[in-house]
Amino acid sequence: MNYPWPEPGTPLHQVATPMPVINEDRLSANIARAQAYCDKNGKHFRPHIKTHKIASVARQQVEAGAVGLNCQKVTEAEVFADAGFDDILITYNILGSVKLARLKALNARVAKLAVVADSDVTVAGLAATFDTDRPLTVLVECDSGAKRCGVQTPEAAVALAESIAAAPGLRFGGIMTYPAIGGAEQVEAFMTRTMALLSEKGIECPVRSSGGSPDLFAAHLVPSATEHRAGTYVYNDRSMVRAGHCTADDLAMHVLATVVSRPAPDRAVLDCGSKALTSDLLGFSDYGTIDGFDGARIVSLSEEHAVVDLTDCATPFREIGEMVRIVPNHTCVVTNLFDRMVFHRDGVVTRVEKVDARGTVW
């Protein structure tokens, strides 16, 4: 895209909108705080790259002490392998000949690669692809209450672990879960029961991986877990503030937008639509908050317009051509819409980074 990305040194008010921008100091502080917490509580920390999708930010996370990276898809992991990362967990059932062939090639060049599985079908595909020359580590994904993927019981987890352990080309690496918010007790119960059953069978369970930014600072409530995975914590967003994970002072991403129309006294229109903010509501009834304008509600989005209802906004709103700063509901999905990301310190652009893994859905 032939867009005039700002040079370092450009003040943010000169940046063409809509544009998400990342506060360097808050980014660094978020990385440091999460790592310090995990260090203090004896957990490995494995950041999920979905939120930033940028190799240099992942480098900041690893340099701070992260044990490795978490990716969701094979093509995503390829991007970070290309950038030199050597410890990657893909928390996804990889299926089908195209992806399995790519996964095998990836395993040949990444020092520590692991995937998850929650079914015999997934394990059978992996077992038929990998061999003893270069075995693949597989964790069993467990559903500890989030009701997405994962085996439903510790007994099922053990049965799948046995299948993995029995496959010559696979190594059973442990168990993994993505808990419902506040599900520490359920996660701990699932893990301890599974570990006990595995122990009875003489099967080692070296890694017990839990995850989620909302649960990050509750990771100490899951003593059985050896590592925690989290993505959103690195930038934070409106949903993280609501979850109590952070405060407004920890928000590293804002979306800059310009007022393009003031058609009626109770209505303003911004130049950031669903192609900039996405339609993710995450349980909210509007599409983000506008800094400094309490009561101004982004009530609808079309692709290139955000309609703001000013009925309950006591502060005189910005005029046409003026800029506002939006806290998005969900930061990860905003990242996926932009080819590059603008970073700043105190409102002055520091760098513009390619969003290396934008669009990786395979």
Next chain:
Amino acid sequence: MNYPWPEPGTPLHQVATPMPVINEDRLSANIARAQAYCDKNGKHFRPHIKTHKIASVARQQVEAGAVGLNCQKVTEAEVFADAGFDDILITYNILGSVKLARLKALNARVAKLAVVADSDVTVAGLAATFDTDRPLTVLVECDSGAKRCGVQTPEAAVALAESIAAAPGLRFGGIMTYPAIGGAEQVEAFMTRTMALLSEKGIECPVRSSGGSPDLFAAHLVPSATEHRAGTYVYNDRSMVRAGHCTADDLAMHVLATVVSRPAPDRAVLDCGSKALTSDLLGFSDYGTIDGFDGARIVSLSEEHAVVDLTDCATPFREIGEMVRIVPNHTCVVTNLFDRMVFHRDGVVTRVEKVDARGTVW
């Protein structure tokens, strides 16, 4: 993105998912039907490129008889100018020095370029940028009931038209509206009143442009309009079927996805999350329909997973590793997530086109 895009001749069941695919025959039929309707009713037809964002599809639309293209942002128009299109209407208030400079450069190389304005601020910026050497055509955007942008009354439209006509570098081109669904009467009333007032002032109003796919086949109910703009009609989606614009047989886009988990009898998980379908609900309570599985509801999306509730699905659902075909709620936003788009005829890939204007939000 290093993805194995399928070669022409590949059967769709071999395509790695998630992947939106376009049915060539339905695409051609949708283009032909809309053009025939507009021809029959004496309207110019101006397709909005937002839905496909692909130069070769725009070429099909123009070859069928479209008068020109409709874009929303300057960078979007640049992409289609680069591809040789010479009649482009940008239905947006263009503001700020960066975009105005780019708009001026664009006007120097596009034979027929026009923009819209709904405020004195927008007109002042345009007037200060353009001169008599290469004037810019400006239409007044009118709010005929959709409550997005647009002047609120015919009187305000005329006042703005006078400002445009008085600027040496601008030419008043007419009026434009984006109506609420089913708003033909309101559009016609706004247009006739504005035209009468302009006529009293001796101001010509050559173009009266209305728009929207839901209202496309009701364009004859707005006799005053000279042209109609529509985007979604070219692929169609679940919302267009609901609006009565088309039937399921006119759906040109489907999203192919694979079952990656069957964790419980009432639940399946697909590999298409919000990074493939987007979270656009458009008033629905779920995220698309799954062809052939009535009652299967996509109840939640995370970035890479779709959770399907099978409680009310009487048909035995697909097993892990098998493919399904989804009708998305909103096709335009799906297009914006993919670097390339796969086309097929009778389930065999015909071509893979770059999504030329993906990510153009400026």
